[in-house]
């Protein structure tokens with residue numbers, strides 16, 4: 001039996017034994033012949049001409065599933081003139097016959113009425129009205145089944161279009177490399193554009209397999225529907241998607257043909273725009289599942305032709321359909337409905353670029369050679385105005401996934417009730433502070449809530465200055481801590497970068513970037529960590545003033561996705577504390593479980609900072625940030641008498657959102673996901689090092705990774721142009737990443753934490769493809 005509970009082996013008894021069995025169980029006699037198709041079905045023709053089909057039950061077809069099939073057929077039979085295979089009870093009144101045959105085999109099966117008609121696939125050329133009739137019938141059955149329920153319907157199986165990507169692992173069995181890529185693209189489209197949204201759509205029991213062998217025709221009209229074996233509770237739209245997929249598979253204009261079916265379905269059962277939107281990606285998902293299943297089955301029995309009847313046709317359809325943008329496909333399929341699935345397209349990229357010139361200063365640049373017009377986000381995906389999905393590999397703000405429904409609902413709910421400021425009492429503030437502090441060491445329990453990472457770092461500096469009475473700070477080479485005036489003065493990434501004019505303030509002291517790949521301690525492991533830590537000590541001793549503190553990201557993001565060698569923060573913190581300074585961990589990019597093994601990245605280095613700064617992921621895109629510190633530092637700040645107040649910081653809506661983010665991290669086990677998927681991605685990228693000389697280093701923890709490109713592995717000459725090329729090529733392949741680092745030669749990867757193994761396998765394949773292609777000129 002395969003993992004989804006369907007036996008792929010035939011367990012049919014021989015004809016003679018079966019004949020005797022049916023005579024005893026049902027009192028019928030007649031001639032027997034085996035029917036073509038996926039299952040073990042036998043046609044029985046009585047001398048008087050009555051026909052039946054005996055369907056041998058697969059071992060996985062438990063009695064409750066057979067009952068589901070029986071009840072669904074009955075519900076339809078009493079409500080419509082569409083012919084369906086009603087089950088005939090045994091002489092004992094049972095739905096199934098069971099027994100041991102004289103030849104020793106055991107049998108379990110059900111006897112159903114034969115349904116007349118020619119399968120759609122054999123009915124010849126399509127006549128006017130035929131497609132409309134199909135749409136009408138699919139809608140009719142959907143309407144009937146919308147009030148039908150059965151506990152056994154809540155199941156899945158290999159043809160479950162609500163979970164078609166469960167067949168994705170069979171793709172590796174497809175021999176042709178181009179076809180593998182094609183079907184992977186189909187799965188990407190299915191997951192991003194359909195699967196992500198299915199939970200929000202109407203659900204009901206569906207037949208589940210309106211394929212062109214199960215739909216029976218007579219004189220150009222749909223008269224029967226066979227095989228309720230795939231019946232299950234599903235998004236209702238899946239039924240239409242399956243019917244359309246098979247009915248138009250061989251058409252030269254499949255979407256035009258599909259539109260006729262959809263229009264008449266819509267007349268009978270009005271579609272929602274969001275159902276229309278998923279229709280095309282569902283069709284692609286069905287085709288992908290079909291060709292992947294065929295690949296799996298070929299391994300089992302290549303001679304069983306019934307398994308492969310759709311295979312080549314499905315490949316041809318996929319090849320054609322995947323050239324079409326989802327928005328165009330939805331428009332075409334829905335052309336007879338009056339619905340607009342993509343009403344949010346707005347102005348074109350070109351128009352927007354022109355408009356930006358009028359009002360948005362050019363100091364704010366737009367990403368990519370070909371800028372992207374994004375119209376929505378969900379999970380790990382962003383969607384452009386053509387409906388095409390992009391795998392977002394570097395937005396660490398939308399931490400638990402773009403527009404996570406729980407986070408959105410929490411914010412909306414609270415916004416409806418109350419949004420005020422922290423000078424009033426409300427449960428949300430203290431509940432959230434308590435919950436946030438529970439993730440931190442016992443010494444860090446005092447919170448300040450603000451609205452951006454820059455603001456939080458500003459406050460961290462004020463806290464450190466007030467507590468120590470000193471002014472000077474140490475900061476790491478390549479670091480970025482925010483866009484406010486003080487933060488720009490403090491951030492070497494800015495003052496040493498494009499447009500910067502070097503260090504402007506004498507209270508800022510730069511210490512070396514603890515880079516284990518480059519620099520004087522290259523490849524020295526923990527020794528490098530201690531040595532870099534001691535460099536912090538050396539800078540401190542070179543100063544003629546005491547320091548207020550040391551600000552450092554626990555992993556260095558803008559510096560080039562650098563993972564400091566073990567021992568670095570421990571050594572550096574010891575020097576800073578000995579000099580009377582406080583240690584500030586900027587966790588704006590790296591906190592909230594991203595590193596996979598811990599909730600906070602500073603825990604990787606076994607240190608406890610005096611101040612932790614949080615931002616970006618804390619509100620999943622809602623402007624929110626926090627500073628958490630020790631009681632002593634908080635009290636020093638209070639003692640001055642100057643009040644702390646941030647108008648928006650810690651407001652009830654922010655607290656509700658922050659709480660929802662923490663809930664989702666816990667409930668969706670995103671820390672574990674970061675570790676598992678991140679390690680898989682790092683290993684996959686690492687596996688490319690031997691193949692592509694330009695990859696100098698692959699590093700990372702959890703879902704915080706960097707791929708450093710070099711022109712020469714001995715001199716480590718940085719390859720920024722090559723990195724830019726890879727990022728632009730990834731964008732063309734619908735994967736969004738960026739470059740980072742002092743030399744701009746590091747590809748940064750820090751995706752939403754919901755990214756999956758299938759996503760990262762695709763990323764590795766695409767990076768490999770890009771690096772195997774022409775290099776930038």
Ligand code: PMP
Pocket residue numbers: 451452453454455457480481482483553557586588589615616
């Ligand atoms: N600290 C770090 C490490 C950051 O990466 C950033 C933003 N990129 C900030 C602080 C500033 O955060 P914000 O943009 O929310 O002000």
